[in-house]
Amino acid sequence: MTVVTAAAEPRPTIADHTTLLPGDEPVRILGTDQASTIDSGLVRGLYRQLVLGRRFNRQVTALTKQGRLAVYPSTTGQEACQVGAAAVLGPQDWLFPTYRDTLSVVLRGVDPVETLTLLRGDWHTGYDSRVHRVAPLCTPLATHCPHAVGLAHAARLRGDDVVTLALVGDGATSEGDFHEALNFAAVYQSPTVFFVQNNRYAISVPLSKQTAAPSLAHKGIGYGIPGVLVDGNDVLAVHTVLTEAMERARAGGGPTLVEALTYRIDAHTNADDATRYRTDDEVAFWQERDPVTLLERHLRETGMLDSDTERRARDAAEEMAADLRTRLGVDATPDPMDLFRHVYAEQTPQLREQQTRLAAELAAESELAGGGQ
Amino acid sequence: MTVVTAAAEPRPTIADHTTLLPGDEPVRILGTDQASTIDSGLVRGLYRQLVLGRRFNRQVTALTKQGRLAVYPSTTGQEACQVGAAAVLGPQDWLFPTYRDTLSVVLRGVDPVETLTLLRGDWHTGYDSRVHRVAPLCTPLATHCPHAVGLAHAARLRGDDVVTLALVGDGATSEGDFHEALNFAAVYQSPTVFFVQNNRYAISVPLSKQTAAPSLAHKGIGYGIPGVLVDGNDVLAVHTVLTEAMERARAGGGPTLVEALTYRIDAHTNADDATRYRTDDEVAFWQERDPVTLLERHLRETGMLDSDTERRARDAAEEMAADLRTRLGVDATPDPMDLFRHVYAEQTPQLREQQTRLAAELAAESELAGGGQ
Amino acid sequence: MSGSTTMARALNTALRDAMRADPTVHVFGEDVGQLGGVFRITDGLAAEFGEDRCADTPLAEAGILGTAVGMAMYGLRPVVEMQFDAFAYPAFEQLVDHVAKMRNRTRGNLPMPITIRVPYGGGIGGVEHHSDSSEAYYVHTPGLHVVSSATVADAYGLLRQSIASDDPVIFLEPKRLYWTREDWAPQAPVEPIGRAVVRRSGTSVVLVTYGQTVPVCMEAAALAQADGRDVSVIDLRSLVPFDEETVYAAVRRAGRAVVVHEASGFAGVGAEIAARISENCFHHLEAPVLRVTGFDVPYPPPMLERHHLPGTDRVLDAIERLQWADDIERAWHAVSA
């Protein structure tokens, strides 16, 4: 046989490719010996965030019922994932959230009211993405996944130490963009972590109608990406698994696909009627595995939950809730002229004309209103 | 713990899910003991088809150089895949070919000239898909994969025994539609076999820039589909693996993903300059593994290649080539009015008007031409 | 609200009746099964016809439309739901390259009797990506039919016709009108797709519109009447095919026309309508054909949407700008200058 170039060689068998497969059981730390090895400061910090997160979900849900938000997709039941995701990011890293991931954005340090801008019904995305290194909340499913890859790739080309973390739902893994993003990430070896919160439903569609795979984490190997399965209600496990993935990415080890098994306790959004597609028993089952309770139990069992810690966590949560009530109680007052301000860097003649027309209408309206006084 | 519905249960560990993974080495039969166990009638038949296939590729390439076709994407070097694909189809099964897969369509029994309709530059797809159960050649990459799933699913819903075989290239596996098709097939358990001809290039882009996966067959497990890796230049292996996959599908066992390792000896099409992106050495390496030669060697070694078999194979090939030269030597004469005939079942008033206008133009043109005589 | 039936219910009834009448009709999409769709248009179908006939799919719009193509190739008659307008975009390649072209390229051998239901338009307080008016993309693509209903009766009739059509139909459901009520009893549709209807007949100006903005135009027409303008309102119902005769006849009589839709104006459907009227009624026009449309900006979510959407005031204003009586002189000055 002749000597050939690498490209032509029959594919090298990758001896250790099974390391790309997830374990048969999701990674769990709570309830195992490993739990006690984790720094107690970290554990208490995660606890505070869980308490805050739960309060956030409850408060925003309540405000939505009062008509203060246009829509709220809650993460009640998924707080361990949200907390874990925010906690593992370095200041220079970027978070790519979906519509559901407001909590992780808030825990990243973005002002909650700014975070909720779109969901209040305002026309823009709120916080400045470059300041916080948080992409805008993304609604078209999985479309932000290639963005996370592109940004990580760009940073790597520039020699910057940036890892991107893309949050995505179980349903969204069926979209073509999810597939294309994973493949680009693998080929580019971009420092990107894909974090699937498998909450078992895409609106009403259960996981069994979404995929026939042993797990979503099993998709990793098809791209040459390690797939990891983790108990998404075990905040210590989520934190540990994501930390490892972030570190591997940072060290040049490329992307990781993490699937967290969790559950959405609330309906898809306030507009959804979840009783149409799931049983109370099912919800009750997951409520028994509540991520906040699970960690609380661990803290109690290990004597880490002194009354001071508990009180401070609760106080911080109440403070945030009060602030939300106050500030979301005030109507946003967007300027109609904003319709035209940012469509292009430089306004087209056509838009200029349209803006003038609207301005004239508004002037006439306010004259009319003024005349009526 | 309370009793819960199936949907809510923590995912069952699928004990045998590693059976979904391909072996470390591609399946090979030529050169192994298994080769002698295969029915000699079948082997001789495959040989005749290989010889015919090679001749087809050569002849159509030559005719394209003479300007008789608009473009020809050759399968020289990939004949074992083309032959295998056509051979495993039952009369009721459907083939879903790409632009490159004309040979498999011809071997399925479609008239070669009809098969080449689009590539000649004619405006329609040629053969009647329902008569031959061969979908039109598909150019937008991977977009025919969901069609193959939908057709198989429809047939299954109607209780018909139909398996669909979708041919697709290595590059096309990167498209979102490939992913969505595999997932739908797995969830529906549709009787569909996906057959990736990995010829190591997507035009100029080598496999290493297309994927970082251990193999493309490793993508199967991410959908819960068995992935099989086969030597695509070993026609006995291709035939065996595809037969198994078709039979599993027919028996209700759902889809399979088969990846064949092969090589495109010719350029991407006649319009492509392959020397820009690959070496002569590389081509030479694969020419030594030529699928026709490999089977011929086996036949010789086992004494199956009597001069009669050889001559008859060659005669049939020459006969087909002569027929191609004759019939492709005649210009197709499409009717300009066909532009409007099949856009809708019932023509819109707008198209009627446009058709009338073109008819008037043509009448004026031919009057002018007539006047000049 | 008076009336017995909502448009949502009429659409649901149309689907049910079509499925009863023809076993090859299959409904599928995201959340259309157990949940009955986020707007409940498919409510009860899975229960009546089973999961094989009304199925939840994996979450992938190209996959949904792509499998529909395959099912149509096998002789079924798929009716797919795109959950919201903007979520149909992932299926664009399947739509343009296959759904629209398959009949033509196979010389009729593989027709595509697929109905694609797209709840479209704004005004329901939806956040980003839930309020697009995407009809221009579809009407420009040869091989597709594009229809939209504005009344409860038409919702039923047009959807039945769309499902019965041997060609692909984009069925635009005006989501703002889902809860519009009318006295109505289901009855088999009589008119084929492609006929506009004169909703209100007047002699001085014609409002040409469809779907979401039909009620806006009806209200504007009623108000204009008070100012002495006798206004016609044409509900196109079908954008492709386009009923030129009905439109031209009305415009030639009135001499003035305004085209109204929610989508952005630039190269929107209104451009085609205005261009056609201008060309074909040239010598009958007393004034330029005007358009009242959404601005050329991304759809602004709820807090600002009322400024974007064409309302009665803008339609009335356009009517006033049609160079009536006193304006005319000024205009002729401009020409002779």
Add this chain to the structure above:
Amino acid sequence: MSGSTTMARALNTALRDAMRADPTVHVFGEDVGQLGGVFRITDGLAAEFGEDRCADTPLAEAGILGTAVGMAMYGLRPVVEMQFDAFAYPAFEQLVDHVAKMRNRTRGNLPMPITIRVPYGGGIGGVEHHSDSSEAYYVHTPGLHVVSSATVADAYGLLRQSIASDDPVIFLEPKRLYWTREDWAPQAPVEPIGRAVVRRSGTSVVLVTYGQTVPVCMEAAALAQADGRDVSVIDLRSLVPFDEETVYAAVRRAGRAVVVHEASGFAGVGAEIAARISENCFHHLEAPVLRVTGFDVPYPPPMLERHHLPGTDRVLDAIERLQWADDIERAWHAVSA
């Protein structure tokens, strides 16, 4: 063919000069690296700038555009190639939902300085899906700029400007004109995007066009001259923004206009142009604005494409149908009847 430089070469030079001038410019797409693109527009760039700056990607158009969005978010200036017009459709959702809207929805915080090169149009003997004119989809989408070059000099200048633009630009490359030659030396572009150019000035009729059909109109204009028609040809160069002033000024002077493009006519760009001219030049028009476009059929591959493409004969015919002298009487009869 005379002239020193092809349009293909000018485009290549524009990319090279842009990459030299600005290290944030990154070129990527299918086959753009080693091969230099199927049309060789990126020839030599990988060699000069390395694979990090000119990269082959996996075969997935949504992935290409989606990663471009992420790269733009980080401050890079991506230039992506869609191999052929129809192969841009898989990226439609990324384009409409993100590329076009990102600046607006982030109030300018995340601009999208992405150039999307799309070889468009027919006439090169391409098989199915290789000859689409897809500009209508883009011009109707607020947030995008859409340009097309018709000369070698413009190819260079417009591409440089597109890459320099802080907004996304769809750069339509008229593939039939790739091998057009002109005497030309690269020079920094001076005019910003958005200016039409009068390629030929005449007083009796204005042909409005862009890209592939500019040479067709130039030829038709020259032929019409023989019949005593003094014809203007306007090359729009930019469809968004649209240079109304230049167009209206010429049409008001001539009183007659024909809009010409290759894309299907129904709700094509020509509809917008014709509607705008009809509205804004109403009292100056001596005849309806006519359109000469492709038919409303799927693009027919090479054997029939010459019947579909607007050629000089159809343009000349449209000019003749503009109600000149002897026609006029007949027309006025119709009005008074």
